Amino acid sequence: MMKFLRNGIMLCAFFTLFVSVLKAQEAVKIPIKAVVRASNGDPIKGATISVEGSDVLTISNQSGEFSLSVPANSAFTVSATGYQNSLVIATPDLNQITLKNEDRIVNVGFKKVEESSLPAGVSSVNLAKLFEKNFTTYGLDGMEAFAPGFNGNNLWGMNSSLILIDGVPRDVVSITPNEIEEITFLKSASAVALYGSRGAKGVILITTKRGDQSKQKINVRSNIGLNVPKRFPQYLGSSEYMTLYNEALVNDGLAATYSPETIYNHSGVNPYRYPSVDYYSSEYLKNSYARYDGVAEISGGNDRARYYTNLGFSSNGSLLNFGEAMENNTTDRFNIRGNVDMQLTKALKARVDASAVFSNGGGVNTNYWGSAATLRPYLFTPLIPISMIEASDDVSKAMIKNATIIDGKYILGGTQLDQTNPFAAIYAGGNNRFVQREFQFTTGIDADLNGLLKGLTFNTSMGVDYLNRYNQGYRNGYATYQPNWTTYSGSTLIGSLTRWGEDTKTGVQNIADSYYRQTISLSGQLNYNTTVSNNHHISAILLAAAYRQSQSEIYQPTTNSNLGLQLNYDFSKKYFLELTGAVVRSPKMPPGNRIAFSPAATIGWKLKEESFLKKVSFIDDLTLTASAGILNTDLDFDEYFAYESIYTATGGTWFGWNDGVGTQSTDSRRGTNMDLTFAQRKEISIGIKGAMFKNVLDFSANVFRNNITGIIGQINVLYPNYFTTGFPASSFVPYSNY
Known part of the structure; x- marks a missing residue:
């Protein structure tokens, strides 16, 4: 009995001493103040420092610095995106931690390889990393600088490159740069052989972002900017155009078309009678327009499931600044994308992706920019002042009684050859709205078949996309008026009007250009x-x-x-x-x-x-x-x-x-x-x-x-x-x- 009692006392003493030592060790903590750097010496911001066996967690600041107190000789892990994790022992003289670059895994089509082992004729761009410090509105914008041999949609000088988004043929414009993780350019024949006939001239693989194993992260980004034209074309006035046109005829041995009097009259004597229309003047165009967008990203997960969601909105304005274009000059886009990766069993994984894009754009029923590039400046007067109609011309006054009046004092100008023109169409021709809806769905299963043969796996993927677009709007008829000028006692007035066309507004909304x-x-x-x-x-x-x-x-x-x-x-x-x-x-x-x-x-x-x-x-x-x-x-x-x-x-x-x-x-x-x-x-x-x-x-x-x-x-x-x-x-x- 005494033997058991003596052993019990000794055992209790041992545990008491052991616990005391543990508490003493736990109480002795040392302060750590260090900086996290990459292999090239650059500081790494946002590096996560997690202490092993504890909930202590801190993150390095903009300069890569962090500080915390931990027990001496304890271990903690330093991790950062794009770098290999490092296990560090806490010592009093610790002041710097260097992380090695992580060899990024790149999607090269039907397999993934380390970036350092990319096959011949393949280039890869980590767009997600670039986008952290840059901004673009188009996924392939500026990729020529990062992918040798890429020019527009051409690879190695060939057209018709096959563009795949998550393995499915899709348009680049169906996705925003915010949603892209990486872009891989397959250029050589050996790199694209597995894609068959449609990929023979090169393949561009766009891989979207996915969730990772981490706590929930929410990133919000907003951009706003002004689009300012560097310059507009130096538009020729009517007199300059006529002078140069005459000069060209004379050089060809032909007679001049425009007389000196005509050229002089169109130099600004009466802009309504002798028009000199500048399609690029501030009277019709703004000097800038705004663009803004916003995106929210939510991601996270654990070893069983990972998720990613992207919500985005963007809006673009227009330079046109008169008539219907003032109220119908924006293009809006809303998109939502989400994906889930699931570990169903030890040998079976599944993934589900879904995306929807809703686009609407307001516009007018004419091609203003095409007309600005082709119509001569002296053909017609866009707007005719009602005040210049001769007071005794009751016929003309009755003619315009039900006409479209602009700003309460103008009617629409035109001629027999220009009965319809871009100005009249924007003022009175109605408006249209472009509507597009796009839905994308992708799903896949990955199976580990090690049970059948070591090293054997199986992957399958299916994608279904549907896109629909159409134009809806009001297409109004309109009348234009050609003035017949007279001069009384040095005053120039409109003696009569000739009307071309009719003003009609049915109120019927038209649906057209369905696709x-x-x-x-x-x-x-x-x-x-x-x-x-x-x-x-x-x-x-x-x-x-x-x-x-x-x-x-x-x-x-x-x-x-x-x-x-x-x-x-x-x-x-x-x-x-x-x-x-x-x-x-x-x-x-x-x-x-x-x-x-x-x-x-x-x-x-x-x-x-x-x-x-x-x-x-x-x-x-x-x-x-x-x-x-x-x-x-x-x-x-x-x-x-x-x-x-x-x-x-x-x-x-x-x-x-x-x-x-x-x-x-x-x-x-x-x-x-x-x-x-x-x-x-x-x-x-x-x-x-x-x-x-x-x-x-x-x-x-x-x-x-x-x-x-x-x-x-x-x-x-x-x-x-x-x-x-x-x-x-x-x-x-x-x-x-x-």
């Missing part, structure tokens, strides 16, 4: 990744993808379907090999030629990993690549059944007979060609990319030979003239590959 577009996209792929003996990295992708886009008033939808296989191998992340093959299909080709095979290959050498460069401190990356491919495509060719001949009586030549009855001939429009096939993009490219001085300087260059052969066309001049006839207008030349 719709529907897109359905579907893809599925098997992915395999494995490593052998720590040095041999092998991966493969087997996929099937298709989309269909139908539009109003177009019978044949745009379709694209293809099967693809890609094999990748790298040795110690030093030597790379990529082999890609795609089977493409096009309904535009003859039945026997609708399927084609597109091969591509890439090799790469990461020189930085070689022993002779690995110890060179100022070189961070240096990679050489070479690629080649032959891609089959039906781009730039919109005809269906072009391989068939056409005989038609529509537009045929009329023949008359003795009985006086005429008939039309049946003519050939083209011949048959069942050997018609795809055009081909044939390419060889060599590239180099690198980074130096702790990634402060990066560079890339590509030298390539790009040749598109087998372009489809119906070219008569390549055949002897007996293949075509001038009467009747017939042709037996088929569509062929040139």
Whole structure:
């Protein structure tokens, strides 16, 4: 009994001493005041400092500095977006923490790779990071500076780049820069081979923002600005125009059209009788207009679900500043986007994205800017003062009794040749409103198939989009008046008026220019990744993808379907090999030629990993690549059944007979060609990319030979003239590959 009692007393004493030591250690805290910096020495603001085993949490300020008190030798974690997390031990002399740059994961289509391992002919731009310190209203604005080979919508000098937003063919204008996480430009043949025929001239991948595993974050941003034209065209007055026009005629050996008296009269003697209209004057245009927008982003989540929501609104004004344009001169846009990523089980993930865009724009029923560029300044007077009508002209006064009166003192001017004109249309022609609604839905499932084969995964994605737009408004008829001038005792008055047209207001709202577009996209792929003996990295992708886009008033939808296989191998992340093959299909080709095979290959050498460069401190990356491919495509060719001949009586030549009855001939429009096939993009490219001085300087260059052969066309001049006839207008030349 005493033995157990003695042991119990000793055990109690031990625990008492242990707890006392713990409390003593807990009580001894040291102050930490340090700065968080990147590898290049720049301070990192917004870095999160979380103390292990405690709820203490602080964030570095604008200068990267933070301070807190923690137990000596305790551990805490420093993390920041774009940098690798760092576990730090608290010591009294701790004054600086350096975070290494995180190798960003980039979407390159049907797979994701580290930014430092981007394939040949691929550029990526982290737009979300750029947008933190910049502003733009268009997603691809200024991308030429960050993506070599990109110019407008062209990649490596080719038109018709395929633009995909979250894997679905969509318009860039359907998304704002606030919603974009990154943009990837696939330029080389090997980079776009898996996208089939429609991607043969380059692919632009836009990836939207998603939620992450963090506490809920709410970001609000608002922008307001004035759009000020740098300058308007220096518009010629009537006298200057007439003088220069006469000079041009004389230079051509022709007689002058305008007399000196006419030129003098249009120099400002009477602007109503001798007009000199400046379409760019402050009388019609403002010197600026406002644009403002606002966006709210809400994101967060945990290990089971992550979410992101974007609410945005923008409004644009107009320079027009008279008539109906004063009340119908803004374009408003509201958008909402949301997505959820869910970890359903250990092996199954799901994602759901939805977006809606509502756009409305007010306008007038004329093209003012087109008229300003083409109409001469002396043709007509926009507004005619009622006060200049001769007092005894009762006929004219009765004529304008029910006319459209502007500002209580003007009627609309015009001539027999200019009965309708942009000024009269804006003052009295009514207004219109552009309405557009766009809905986008994307969903996908990711499955981990390690249970079947280690390294095997499956992904599938489906997108459904619908867009509808139309114009609604009031289209009023209006009358314009041509004055007939007289002069009495040195006073110029309007002796009579000639009216052109009628003032009509039905009050009926018209719906016109209706358009719709529907897109359905579907893809599925098997992915395999494995490593052998720590040095041999092998991966493969087997996929099937298709989309269909139908539009109003177009019978044949745009379709694209293809099967693809890609094999990748790298040795110690030093030597790379990529082999890609795609089977493409096009309904535009003859039945026997609708399927084609597109091969591509890439090799790469990461020189930085070689022993002779690995110890060179100022070189961070240096990679050489070479690629080649032959891609089959039906781009730039919109005809269906072009391989068939056409005989038609529509537009045929009329023949008359003795009985006086005429008939039309049946003519050939083209011949048959069942050997018609795809055009081909044939390419060889060599590239180099690198980074130096702790990634402060990066560079890339590509030298390539790009040749598109087998372009489809119906070219008569390549055949002897007996293949075509001038009467009747017939042709037996088929569509062929040139």
